Amino acid sequence: MAMFILEVDQFILTSLTTSVLDCEEDETPKPLLVFNVTKAPLQGYVTHLWDHTRPVSSFTWKDLSDMQIAYQPPNSSHSERRHYEMELEVYDFFFERSAPVTVHISVRTSDTNAPRVSWNIGLNLLEGQSRAITWEQFQIVDNDDIGAVQLVTVDGLQHGRLTVRGGKGFLFTVADLQAGVVRYHHDDSDSTKDFVVFRIFDGHHSIRHKFPINILPKDDSPPFLINNVVIELEEGQTILIQGSMLRASDMDSSDDYIFFNITKPPQAGEIMKKPGPGLIGYPVPGFLQRDLFNGIIYYRHFGGEIFEDSFALVLWDSHEPPNLSAPQVVTIHITPVDDQVPKEAPGVSRHLVVKETEVAYITKKHLHFIDMESYDRELLYTVTTPPFFPFSHRHLDAGKLFMVDSIPKLAKNPAALGLKSFTQDAVNYMKVAYMPPLRDIGPHPRHVQFTFSISNQHGGTLHGICFNITVLPVDNQVPEPSSIPLCKYPLIY
Known part of the structure; x- marks a missing residue:
């Protein structure tokens, strides 16, 4: 059963509870009931704890049950108990309202003569700004002599400093606060919070109190x-x-x-x-x-x-x-994606000159292709047409390509097997050679060709490439005599 009486200590923010104020309604759940303040207290005010510096004119039963609604007594000092009243109405879900309800508030006097902070809402300022700490933000009361109260900075000020009338603000009085000559100067750092801890004393008693400072960031930092x-x-x-x-x-x-x-x-x-x-x-x-x-x-x-x-x-x-x-x-x-085909290296002749009685290496000067996306040595040459005489019958012996390692001595050898494929690596190390025809080619140089394709490891292939060979004759045959019959009749002149 609610008592509708709230006992409050002087200067102390005190929560209202359901033992002080309560209601119920048959058709609306309690959390949805709304209290509307129709007559505020003569001094002090009802507030919500999310921001106790502002009065509220309405609140829900859930806020009340969660102890989020409080009464802030007046910040003036007095020597006798004071009594106030506030009047409320309750609205249900269908906007029906109850009869007025009166809550009696009794503010007790303080039993101490020490100075006390009666109001502290902190200071808000922009980054890099300076601003006065005024009586509207920070208030102090003292039962003995408020004029004797002094404040000394003992901690905080991590991102700024205090001044009094432009000088150092280590110590100041309540009169300085009331005159607005105490200023906080922010150091322009990217900080958002600061504080000052004051020791507040009147010559006989002292307390410590923390004054919060909120810095609103200034958009002066680059991303x-x-x-x-x-x-x-x-x-x-x-x-x-x-x-x-x-x-x-x-x-x-x-x-x-x-x-x-x-x-x-x-x-x-x-x-x-x-x-x-x-x-x-x-x-x-x-x-x-x-x-x-x-x-x-x-x-x-x-x-x-x-x-x-x-x-x-x-x-x-x-x-x-x-x-x-x-x-x-x-x-x-x-x-890289190997989508390129090999290409011929600069300066390559693709032409070999050899005597008919000798065997000649095919070197990088004669045959060299490169690939932009794989190792040159892995390029594969495939002989698509073995050596042939381009201007004669294809079945004539035009010589052969062979691996040097396949015969014991680098000389014309009919046992050497003709090559069908080889790598650039084999050419680089002089493992590929050309053997001219075994039979004599006659008194004139002969022109020989073979065609090949070249491919890389990823399938990029060039087709129909021709390699030219010039076979030079060698005069190594003994002349053969021939008889010519003489005429048996005399010559007539």
Whole structure:
């Protein structure tokens, strides 16, 4: 049963409970009942504990049950008990109201002559600002002599300092507070909280009290990167730039509106925005961090043979004018995809000159192909047409390609097996040779060709490449005499 009487100590914020004030209604759950203050106390006020510096004119039964509603007594000192009244009405869920209810408040006097803080709402100021600590924010009472009360700074002031009339504010009086000459100066750091602990004394008694200071941040700090991971993708690929790869933060403003301004675009690709699935992306000169979070910023590689890329950017915040970061570089690593075919090295002749009685190596000067995306030594040559005389019947012996290691001595040997394939590595180490025809080629040089294809490890192949060989004759045959019959008839002149 509620008593409708609240006992309060002088200067002490005291919660109302359901033993002081209560109600019930058959058709509305108790938590939904609303108390409306129709007549406030003559001094002091009813408040909610989430901000006890402001009076409230209504509250719910749930707030009352949770002890979130309190009475703040007046901050003036008195020597006798004082009595106040407040009147309330209760509304149900259907906006029906009860008869007025009166709560009696009795404020007891204090039994101590020590100075006390009767009001403390702290100080709010902007970063880097200075502001006076006034009587409206910090009030002190004393039963003996308020003029004798002094305040000494004993702790706090981690991000600022106090002054009194422009000088050091180590000690000051209540009169200084009332005159508004005590000022707090913030040091302009990126701090949001500070405090001062005062020792308050009147010559006989003393107490300690903490005065809170809230600093509202000023948007003067540039954004900074907290994630800048190397972006990795395959050649020709398009990749989503995620927040785990690239992310920024700002001490003074929303991270969503940090702008990534691209000052030097990538060379091997582009930064693009793709607004949604199935939509066409388009290149952009910059983007918001919100776009990164929404998954619509991509890097697209053009597919060229450049495998290290980067772009430079400067971060902007949403302040006007924006605070700019130092230039930042985002690195991109592209993994090659072997989609290229081998190509011939510069200066290669693809032509061999050999005497008909000798055997000649095929070296890198004669045959050398390179590949941009794999090792040259792994390139494979496949002989598609063995050596032949281009201007004669194909079945004539035009010589053969063979592996040097397949015969005991580097000389013409009919037992040597013709090559069908070999590697660039074999050519580099002079393991491939050409053997001219076993039979004499006659008195004139002969032109020989063979065709081949070349492929890399990933299937890139060039077809129909021709290799030319000039076989020089050697005069190594003994002349054969021939008889010519003489005429048996005399010559007639």
